Amino acid sequence: MKFTVRDMDIATGGIHIAILNEHDAKLLDLHMGDRIIIKGHPRELTCILDVAKSHKAMPCGEIGLFEEALAALKLKQGDAVTIRFTGKPASVEFIREKLLGTPLPYRKFFEIINDITHDRLTDIEKTYFVAACYTHGLSNKEIIDLTKAMVNTGDKLNFGKMVLDKHCIGGVAGNRTTMLVIPIIASLGFTIPKTSSRAITSPAGTADTMECLANVELNEKQIKAVVKKTGACMVHGGAMSLAPADDKIIDVEHPLSIDAEGQLLASVMAKKYSVGSTHVLIDIPMGKSTKAKTPKEAAHLKEMFEMLGKHLGMKVKVIASDGSHPIGYGIGPLLEALDVMAVLENKLDAPQELKEKAIEMAGTLLELTGKVKNPMQVARHSLESGQALKKMNEIIDAQGRQKPMQKAKFHYQVFAPKSGKIIEVDNETIAKIARVAGCPTDKAAGLYLHKNVGSKVTKGEPLYTVYSQNKLKLDLTKVVTKETNAYTIK
Amino acid sequence: MKFTVRDMDIATGGIHIAILNEHDAKLLDLHMGDRIIIKGHPRELTCILDVAKSHKAMPCGEIGLFEEALAALKLKQGDAVTIRFTGKPASVEFIREKLLGTPLPYRKFFEIINDITHDRLTDIEKTYFVAACYTHGLSNKEIIDLTKAMVNTGDKLNFGKMVLDKHCIGGVAGNRTTMLVIPIIASLGFTIPKTSSRAITSPAGTADTMECLANVELNEKQIKAVVKKTGACMVHGGAMSLAPADDKIIDVEHPLSIDAEGQLLASVMAKKYSVGSTHVLIDIPMGKSTKAKTPKEAAHLKEMFEMLGKHLGMKVKVIASDGSHPIGYGIGPLLEALDVMAVLENKLDAPQELKEKAIEMAGTLLELTGKVKNPMQVARHSLESGQALKKMNEIIDAQGRQKPMQKAKFHYQVFAPKSGKIIEVDNETIAKIARVAGCPTDKAAGLYLHKNVGSKVTKGEPLYTVYSQNKLKLDLTKVVTKETNAYTIK
Numbered sequence: 001m002k003f004t005v006r007d008m009d010i011a012t013g014g015i016h017i018a019i020l021n022e023h024d025a026k027l028l029d030l031h032m033g034d035r036i037i038i039k040g041h042p043r044e045l046t047c048i049l050d051v052a053k054s055h056k057a058m059p060c061g062e063i064g065l066f067e068e069a070l071a072a073l074k075l076k077q078g079d080a081v082t083i084r085f086t087g088k089p090a091s092v093e094f095i096r097e098k099l100l101g102t103p104l105p106y107r108k109f110f111e112i113i114n115d116i117t118h119d120r121l122t123d124i125e126k127t128y129f130v131a132a133c134y135t136h137g138l139s140n141k142e143i144i145d146l147t148k149a150m151v152n153t154g155d156k157l158n159f160g161k162m163v164l165d166k167h168c169i170g171g172v173a174g175n176r177t178t179m180l181v182i183p184i185i186a187s188l189g190f191t192i193p194k195t196s197s198r199a200i201t202s203p204a205g206t207a208d209t210m211e212c213l214a215n216v217e218l219n220e221k222q223i224k225a226v227v228k229k230t231g232a233c234m235v236h237g238g239a240m241s242l243a244p245a246d247d248k249i250i251d252v253e254h255p256l257s258i259d260a261e262g263q264l265l266a267s268v269m270a271k272k273y274s275v276g277s278t279h280v281l282i283d284i285p286m287g288k289s290t291k292a293k294t295p296k297e298a299a300h301l302k303e304m305f306e307m308l309g310k311h312l313g314m315k316v317k318v319i320a321s322d323g324s325h326p327i328g329y330g331i332g333p334l335l336e337a338l339d340v341m342a343v344l345e346n347k348l349d350a351p352q353e354l355k356e357k358a359i360e361m362a363g364t365l366l367e368l369t370g371k372v373k374n375p376m377q378v379a380r381h382s383l384e385s386g387q388a389l390k391k392m393n394e395i396i397d398a399q400g401r402q403k404p405m406q407k408a409k410f411h412y413q414v415f416a417p418k419s420g421k422i423i424e425v426d427n428e429t430i431a432k433i434a435r436v437a438g439c440p441t442d443k444a445a446g447l448y449l450h451k452n453v454g455s456k457v458t459k460g461e462p463l464y465t466v467y468s469q470n471k472l473k474l475d476l477t478k479v480v481t482k483e484t485n486a487y488t489i490k
Numbered sequence: 491m492k493f494t495v496r497d498m499d500i501a502t503g504g505i506h507i508a509i510l511n512e513h514d515a516k517l518l519d520l521h522m523g524d525r526i527i528i529k530g531h532p533r534e535l536t537c538i539l540d541v542a543k544s545h546k547a548m549p550c551g552e553i554g555l556f557e558e559a560l561a562a563l564k565l566k567q568g569d570a571v572t573i574r575f576t577g578k579p580a581s582v583e584f585i586r587e588k589l590l591g592t593p594l595p596y597r598k599f600f601e602i603i604n605d606i607t608h609d610r611l612t613d614i615e616k617t618y619f620v621a622a623c624y625t626h627g628l629s630n631k632e633i634i635d636l637t638k639a640m641v642n643t644g645d646k647l648n649f650g651k652m653v654l655d656k657h658c659i660g661g662v663a664g665n666r667t668t669m670l671v672i673p674i675i676a677s678l679g680f681t682i683p684k685t686s687s688r689a690i691t692s693p694a695g696t697a698d699t700m701e702c703l704a705n706v707e708l709n710e711k712q713i714k715a716v717v718k719k720t721g722a723c724m725v726h727g728g729a730m731s732l733a734p735a736d737d738k739i740i741d742v743e744h745p746l747s748i749d750a751e752g753q754l755l756a757s758v759m760a761k762k763y764s765v766g767s768t769h770v771l772i773d774i775p776m777g778k779s780t781k782a783k784t785p786k787e788a789a790h791l792k793e794m795f796e797m798l799g800k801h802l803g804m805k806v807k808v809i810a811s812d813g814s815h816p817i818g819y820g821i822g823p824l825l826e827a828l829d830v831m832a833v834l835e836n837k838l839d840a841p842q843e844l845k846e847k848a849i850e851m852a853g854t855l856l857e858l859t860g861k862v863k864n865p866m867q868v869a870r871h872s873l874e875s876g877q878a879l880k881k882m883n884e885i886i887d888a889q890g891r892q893k894p895m896q897k898a899k900f901h902y903q904v905f906a907p908k909s910g911k912i913i914e915v916d917n918e919t920i921a922k923i924a925r926v927a928g929c930p931t932d933k934a935a936g937l938y939l940h941k942n943v944g945s946k947v948t949k950g951e952p953l954y955t956v957y958s959q960n961k962l963k964l965d966l967t968k969v970v971t972k973e974t975n976a977y978t979i980k
Contacts, residue, residue: 008547009543009544009546009547010509010541010542010543010548011522011541011543012540029932029963032501050500051501054499057498057500085960085962085963087926087966092746096747096748099624099748101625123613123614123617124613124614124742124746125746127613127614127617127618127621128617128621128748131617131621131625135591255582255614255618256585256615258586258589436577441521442519469519470575472574472575473575476577
């Protein structure tokens with residue numbers, strides 16, 4: 001049966017929804033919630049059926065499709081499509097098996113990931129998959145299989161024989177070293193195409209932060225051009241089709257801030273494998289609010305990353321760093337981007353801890369290649385001589401420079417309740433305040449830390465400033481700042 | 491800020507969605523996916539924001555709402571509402587705790603169940619709750635707390651001092667004894683108001699089957715009138731506000747056919763407690779495809795139900811029955827309803843096993859009351875004398891008789907591949923075929939079993955007939971009937 005496309009002109013998330021008039025649905029014996037396949041020319045797409053009760057909302061003979069479905073099918077208002085009923089994909093049964101505690105083989109992971117990639121699973125089904133992997137965990141073999149399934153359901157890029165990469169598993173507010181390491185490495189003639197996710201549980205991911213300076217939503221062709229020109233890029237991985245299931249899984253992890261180990265490992269390594277990385281540095285910050293809380297946990301993650309690297313044919317170097325407190329002054333996409341630029345520009349008031357950590361990371365990665373003598377000094381020279389800044393500007397221009405963003409409209413300061421020495425600044429509380437303020441969607445939202453661990457303060461001195469574009473959200477942060485102590489002063 | 495309601499004239503499931511024009515959303519600094527509270531007069535409702543890109547799809551100053559939200563808010567096109575931003579409810583954090591493996595206290599279950607009742611949680615959040623309870627399990631205390639939370643977030647009914655009830659935990663195809671036990675018990679002057687769920691993993695629930703004969707979607711006032719008139723009812727519990735969260739939880743269990751023990755216990759007992767049941771019979775069929783696969787598992791469930799009964803102040807009797815094979819001839823709402831009526835009408839070709847099981851159940855429940863001598867004989871007499879049929883017709887008329895339904899348009903027969911004795915008929919395969927055929931949504935879909943366990947068959951004799959209103963779905967069942975053997979012949 002043929003239907004004429006009606007553009008609903010509305011964007012929705014998750015699986016695609018198609019709307020038919022009640023009368024048409026009845027004729028085809030289709031019900032709300034049924035899965036149907038919509039066939040355009042030449043693409044097809046699985047949608048969940050919704051039913052309109054009136055001819056005004058959806059006339060007979062028409063099918064209502066939303067923005068994402070129209071884009072996926074390359075259709076516009078008035079085009080003709082055919083539809084047919086389809087049952088649940090077999091992968092739903094595999095998800096059920098995992099939820100019952102049965103380990104899955106590669107074939108079943110591939111089916112699940114392939115169906116996620118092609119939007120054939122609903123949010124509910126995807127959520128069960130994430131919950132199942134999270135609560136039952138994944139064996140080493142399952143993590144390798146999940147990684148390979150993610151890679152094999154997407155595109156692979158080839159940037160040459162030696163491709164460097166750097167990744168931080170997060171948990172430390174303001175820890176934006178990637179955006180310094182990339183220009184340092186690239187300024188020395190190495191190839192380092194960096195794809196990043198957006199924030200899952202943190203106030204800002206590298207992609208969110210870089211987006212304050214440059215366009216990060218580049219397609220494959222654009223990325224290749226940027227890397228060819230500059231030797232590097234800093235883009236959002238989700239914009240390409242590299243392990244495309246990853247972002248769709250993150251979409252359902254987000255609402256509960258789930259961050260499962262197996263998925264974390266697969267997610268990181270699949271991205272690296274898809275861009276053909278040969279030398280990878282992974283930073284594991286250690287601290288009470290990071291993924292690795294103890295040296296033992298950090299050693300475990302190190303082992304897992306190295307195991308995966310070995311199975312995928314990559315040289316992987318893992319370093320455990322100090323993740324006990326925020327690094328840099330700014331927390332939130334724009335405020336972190338400003339910190340990064342201050343370091344690259346060698347400004348006097350730039351955050352020194354961020355600079356030193358970036359140099360250490362870059363030096364370690366250079367060392368891993370075996371191609372550079374005195375790697376630490378070389379990295380420092382690139383940064384302090386302005387070479388890295390020059391490279392950063394090249395990358396920004398190649399990706400498409402953003403017009404400078406304004407600081408947030410609203411802000412307030414939080415003051416020291418007593419005099420003393422700051423013995424702790426809690427990453428989790430800082431992240432929570434930033435997220436309630438609107439991070440990462442509100443790029444200008446976040447915190448600016450006037451003081452950090454080790455500083456002495458006098459009662460009434462400002463500890464930090466909270467920013468937001470939304471007065472309501474800023475007011476909500478006051479509940480958090482009152483209830484919890486981001487700073488411990490003794 | 492005030493908005494004018496636009497009736498989208500479309501029904502959706504799950505949490506409510508509200509649509510604003512992009513321009514209005516920007517003005518209020520609201521983003522797609524934000525939670526907003528819509529305030530009408532006097533009700534308010536939490537919705538998830540969606541954004542329309544054009545004025546045609548949603549003009550500025552208007553807010554698009556779907557059927558369910560309009561019904562919940564008692565609003566119509568053109569009414570004025572105000573909106574405000576709201577953060578995630580605290581219950582999301584409690585769900586996260588449970589997912590991490592932390593047992594929850596009553597207070598947190600109440601918050602979660604209360605938010606589910608009032609549609610303040612998304613499908614993704616509800617799914618994490620179900621998955622967390624399923625994979626980590628629930629302690630006895632948690633099950634009691636969950637049950638109480640379900641009861642206390644809904645209405646409670648009071649039908650008098652002695653209220654009987656009967657429940658089967660399912661797993662056996664065609665096992666429609668409830669619809670026989672209720673009229674038998676009520677014909678003897680007892681009060682037995684039965685509320686049922688719709689099918690979760692089975693081809694038909696009692697509510698789905700009864701709906702082939704009578705209206706089951708009654709409100710509280712209507713149910714009270716039916717029970718006052720007839721001493722009984724057989725209605726869909728979801729139509730009232732008795733433990734209303736239950737059906738909303740089932741909505742997200744459905745896609746993966748999840749049926750978790752803790753939730754099962756809480757679901758059953760909350761419904762019984764809400765209608766003021768004092769004497770409850772619970773049937774636990776035992777077999778390889780039922781919830782209780784072994785006498786040990788049945789004993790465990792028996793203990794759990796009795797423990798809950800004690801804590802909630804109900805007399806609970808649990809019997810483990812033979813659940814090894816389908817009972818009755820029909821599988822699917824209409825075909826099962828026809829079986830029930832054949833037994834009540836004492837037809838010669840009525841399924842005898844269904845009849846005998848119903849008499850045993852009714853007798854056991856009568857015995858539990860301590861008010862009836864020779865309970866088994868009394869139950870049999872009610873059925874064979876036509877008393878139960880008379881009561882059934884009273885109940886049907888009081889609820890609102892359905893016009894007789896037609897058998898399904900399409901069907902085919904499956905024949906014995908060889909001669910021999912039928913040593914097994916697999917409940918799960920039978921249920922799968924029936925569900926692929928369209929059960930329970932398609933009421934006429936299902937199977938009619940010509941032969942059952944113990945019968946001798948000759949090669950080529952019909953074993954069963956598959957029915958469906960949808961040719962496509964009927965064809966899909968052929969894949970299942972080919973790949974799996976519902977019948978084992980030796």
